Amino acid sequence: xxxxxxxxxxxxxxxxxxxxPTGTSIFTSDSILPPFAPFGLESSHFTTFHAxxxxxxxxxxxxxxxxxxxxxxxxxxxxFCITDIQPGGSAPMxxxxxxxYAVVLSGEIVLALDGGEEKTVKAGExxxxxxxxxxxxxxxxxxxxxxxxxxxxxxxVLEDGKVLEQTVFGRKAE
Numbered sequence: 001x002x003x004x005x006x007x008x009x010x011x012x013x014x015x016x017x018x019x020x021p022t023g024t025s026i027f028t029s030d031s032i033l034p035p036f037a038p039f040g041l042e043s044s045h046f047t048t049f050h051a052x053x054x055x056x057x058x059x060x061x062x063x064x065x066x067x068x069x070x071x072x073x074x075x076x077x078x079x080f081c082i083t084d085i086q087p088g089g090s091a092p093m094x095x096x097x098x099x100x101y102a103v104v105l106s107g108e109i110v111l112a113l114d115g116g117e118e119k120t121v122k123a124g125e126x127x128x129x130x131x132x133x134x135x136x137x138x139x140x141x142x143x144x145x146x147x148x149x150x151x152x153x154x155x156x157v158l159e160d161g162k163v164l165e166q167t168v169f170g171r172k173a174e
Contacts (some may be wrong), residue, residue, distance in 0.1 A: 008143045009084055009106065011035060012047045016063060025049035028063065035084060036068040044091055044136075045084040046071050050162030053077045055151065070168070073098035083136075085109060085144045091136040097166040098150040100129040110137040131156050133167065 018028040035045035038156050048066045052058070053074045071081040075097060082105070085091060093114060108122040114133040121127055131153060138144045156164040 001160065009145055012049070012082060016048050018063075019060075019074055019157065031121045038068075038070065042086055043088065045082075045087055046081060048079065048081040051079045071148070072096065072148070073152050074088050077152050077153045079148075079150045081148055081150075083146045083148065085136055085138040085146070087138055087143060089138050093135045093167070095131060095167045096129075096134040096150060097131065097153060098108040099131065099153060100127070100148050100150045102129065102146050102148040105145040105147055107138065107142040108140055109137075109144045110139055111144060112137060126168075131164065133164075 011034055013032050014029070015027065016029045018026055020141075021025055033047050033049070035047045037043060037045045048071050050070075051064055051066060053075050056098065059077060071079055071083070073079040075095060079098075083091070085107075093112075103126050104121050104123050106123050108120055110118050110120050111127065112118045112135040118137075136146075148173060
């Protein structure tokens with residue numbers, strides 16, 4: 001199914017499983033999730049599939065209702081999402097209080113760090129981000145889709161005692 005947004009990729013399909021009261025495995029939902037585009041249709045799109053405020057997560061609690069917000073991992077939890085970054089698009093410098101396991105599903109992305117270093121990560125390649133201040137840049141003509149599982153972490157405390165706080169677009173998160 002083609003997306004209703006400007007992205008050239010289809011909206012994400014999410015299949016969720018669960019159990020009957022007697023323990024038999026079942027499908028509990030199968031739906032197409034529209035992306036959240038808070039900065040306009042020509043900017044990054046986000047789709048969150050699951051979030052849990054704690055780990056271990058519950059497989060018996062009701063499936064969480066997911067608000068259309070920027071994907072941020074609960075401090076002691078986990079979050080599963082995708083981000084579509086449009087051709088020529090960027091996500092500004094930011095830091096999450098999480099360890100992020102990411103794979104580029106399509107296209108390619110430039111991962112830029114606050115020290116000025118950059119690496120290009122292509123479709124089928126993986127990243128583990130450990131609470132770093134980073135930006136994303138899509139310098140191609142193709143949409144880049146990144147899947148990410150984020151797990152909450154302890155705050156990073158430097159040798160001098162300075163704490164590296166979570167940031168949103170270069171500013172301390174509220």
